[in-house]
Amino acid sequence: MKKVGHGTFKWMKSINRTIVLNKIRKNAPISRAQIASETGLTPPTVSNIVKSLLEKEIIRETQLGESQGGRKPTLLMLNSNHLFVIGVDAGPGYIKCILTNLEGQTKKEYISPSVKGISEEQFLQEMKQGVAYLLHADIPKEKVIGIGVAMHGAVDAITGTSLFAPNLGFRNLQIKQHLEKEFDIEVKVDNDARAMAMGEYWFDEHGELETLVALNIGSGVGSGIILNGKLFYGAQSVAGEIGHMTIDLYGELCECGNVGCLQTLATGDAIARQAKKEMTLEMINQLKEPLSGETVYKLAKEGNEIAIKVLERTGTIIGIGIINLIHLLNPDRIVIGGGVSMASEFIMPSIKKSIQDRGLTQQVKDTEVVLAKLGSDSTVKGAIAIVLDSVFHPTNN
Ligand SMILES: [Zn+2]
Structure with missing residues (x-):
């Protein structure tokens, strides 16, 4: 039996092999004959590819098929x-690593201590x-x-370099190069929001979406x-930088040097700043913790009217950012993830109202807006999806 060794990643990426592998992934259990008829590949081609995939143990045979009168077909x-x-x-706060199988199910995980204030070398x-x-x-x-x-900040996905990570002050950190040298395994690097989008797309049960935008708001x-x-x-590689859309x-003033960017109005810190402006000094002094976005959310849950109003207004502003995206790209679905999305019970209704108020047509007003279904794992599972996508959809790369 041939051993799966280094280069499996590249080996899996031949076009016909990928077509067969994808057919099996999406329609399993499936027979060789079905693969041939549904992909248009000839039965001998399918047979050869299946043989090599079986040898490498990437697929396996099962006898689950319905008998059509004769012997049960062997399915894959x-x-x-x-x-x-x-x-x-x-x-920007910690590093989370997971090991998953080909279906994206987590088998083992690791969470680093806080990375705040550490050097580039320590981070690597x-x-x-x-x-x-x-x-x-x-x-x-x-x-x-x-x-x-999945790295926060600006990333060059081709070279696998973190160009700028504002929260940690890193520039030009060559993540792909360092990790490949250390482990001799293919490495893909992208920014957190793109990873989240790919994860939400890749692990979508219906799998029929064509266009999706994922917002990471934290x-x-x-x-x-x-x-x-x-x-x-x-x-x-700047597409999607909506944090710097002028609102x-x-x-x-925004960290990018412009004023009134979406990011100055919608992050956890922005929420805390808004609340601070409206709360009395007495209210702030009574708090048992420094005022953060999370504190505002806690206050809102306790019924604090100022906190509720601030979160609702944040939702309206995020909704304005989203309607601009909708009119530009007309996506099937908008997914919202990141820390701020934890306060969805307060921000989501006003996000949706903002879109209803401003959409050009009824269908646009009704664009599906949902929370990231992978929740707090949406970024790390997105990192998994980026690897899977480049193996199963090599034409995308
Ligand atoms: Zn900005």
């Missing part, structure tokens, strides 16, 4: 627990430690087809755009 399905993927959520070291921990489990390195890294505001099933980057010409 992914051998999900034979190959694995590592996902890394490299956030933390990331390596997380990956090494997962590899030291029962999984040999040869069975890991790739490592996906300590910053970013978005990932899936157009016709592919991540959209634009000419300089208020006379607004607050």
Whole structure:
């Protein structure tokens, strides 16, 4: 039996092999004859590819098929627990690493201590430690087809470089190069919002969406755009930077140097600043913790009217950002994730009202707006999806 070794990632990416593999992934259990008739590949081609996939144990045979009078046909399905993927959520607060099977089910995880204030070298070291921990489990390195890294800030996905991570003050951190050198496994790096978009798209049960925009609203505001099933980057990889969409010409100064960007109005810090302006000094002094976006959410849940009003207004503003996106791209679905989305009970109704008030047509007003269904795992699962997508959809890369 041939061993799955290094280069499995590249080996899986031949076009016909990918077509067969995708058919099996989406329609399993499925017979060889069905694959041939539904993909248009010839039966001998399908047979050869299936043989090689079976040899590498990427797929397996099962006898679950319905008998058509004769012998039960042998059906094929992914051998999900034979190959694995590592996902890394490299956030501004901590690094989370997970090991999943080919279906994206988590088998093992690692969460770093706080990364606030650490150097670029320490940050890379933390990331390596997380990956090494997962590899030291029962999984040999040869069975890991790739490592996906979702990094906050501006990322060059082609070179796998973090161009600028404002919260940590990093510039030009060559993540892909460092991790590949250390582990000899293919590494994909993208920014957190794009990873989130890919995760929400890839792990969607219905799988029929063509266009989706995912907004990551937390300590910053970013978005990932899936157009016709592919991540959209634009000419300089800046597509989706909606945090710097101008909302208020006379607004607050943003870290980018402009004023009134969406990011100055919708992040956790922005929510805290708004609340601080409206609360009396006495109210602020009574708090048992420093005023943060999370505190405002807690106050809102206790019925504090100022906190509720601030969150609702934040929702209205996010809704304005979203309606601009909708009129520009007309997506099937908008997904909202990140820390601020935790306060959805207060922000979601006003987001939806904002869209209802401003949409150009009834269908546009009714655009599906949902919370990230992968929740707090949406970024790290997105990192997994980026690797899976590049294996199963090589034409996307
Ligand atoms: Zn800005």
